[in-house]
Amino acid sequence: MDEARANYRITDLAVSERPRERLAKLGPQALSNAELLAILLRVGVSGENAVQVGQRLLQTLGGLSGLHRAPFEEVQAQRGVGAAKAATLKAAIELGRRLQLEDPEERPTVNSPADAAELVRYEMSALEQEHLRVILLNTRNQVLDIAEVYHGSLNASMVRVGEVFVPAVRRNAASVVVVHNHPSGDPSPSPEDVRVTEAMVEAGKLLDIEVLDHLVIGQGRYVSMKERGLGFK
DSSP states (O other): OOHHHHOGGGGGHHHGGSSSHHHHHHOOGSSSSHHHEEEEOOOOOOTTTTTHHHHHHHHHHTTHHHHSSSSSHHHHHTTTTTHHHHHHHHHHHHHHHHHHHHHHHOBBBOOOOHHHHHHHHHHTTTTOOOOOEEEETTTBEEEEEEEEHHHHHHOOSSHHHHHHHHHHTTTTTEEEEEEEEEEEEOOOOOHHHHHHHHHHHHHHHTTTEEEEEEEEESSSSSSEETTTTSOOO
């Protein structure tokens, strides 16, 4: 028992193999995902050092994208995590996401429905309710932000179309891609989806903010309503 327990501490590793020391010497790009998580976790648990806990989190939750998608409560419930570490992990991932959007040279560019879907599909395909988000783009089709404007059933009588454009007006966006998910996993647009799209396209014309597309995200699939000619004239 004592021999097994002696293997779980980071301090038992050679100094040159410890994540923080490796980061300081080689830079963060030299570390594995598990090692980077270990720095955020700081300590392990009985039988596992922090790197091993990081490896387990990645395996259990489905990699970094799975860790990003997982609800806070699920991350918190993992052995060796708890509320404080879960908050640290979630905050670090969100900072990374925001940094990508903040740096003009690093901002992703949306040139196709696939580009837009790639930004959100992993997370949105796992949501248990319908969420409507707006990808805000500048004149070069670079992503300024991804704003959530609504969650619940996507119903034209409940979604105030003007609210969809509030983030775009605030960020002076030139165009938007609207995205919502179908928790059923089937991305086939409904008649209500078409009606909402028609209303948003017309509102965008009045505001001089072009609605480039409306994507419906399902389980592992998506549908571009513009490609199908639904809601766009």
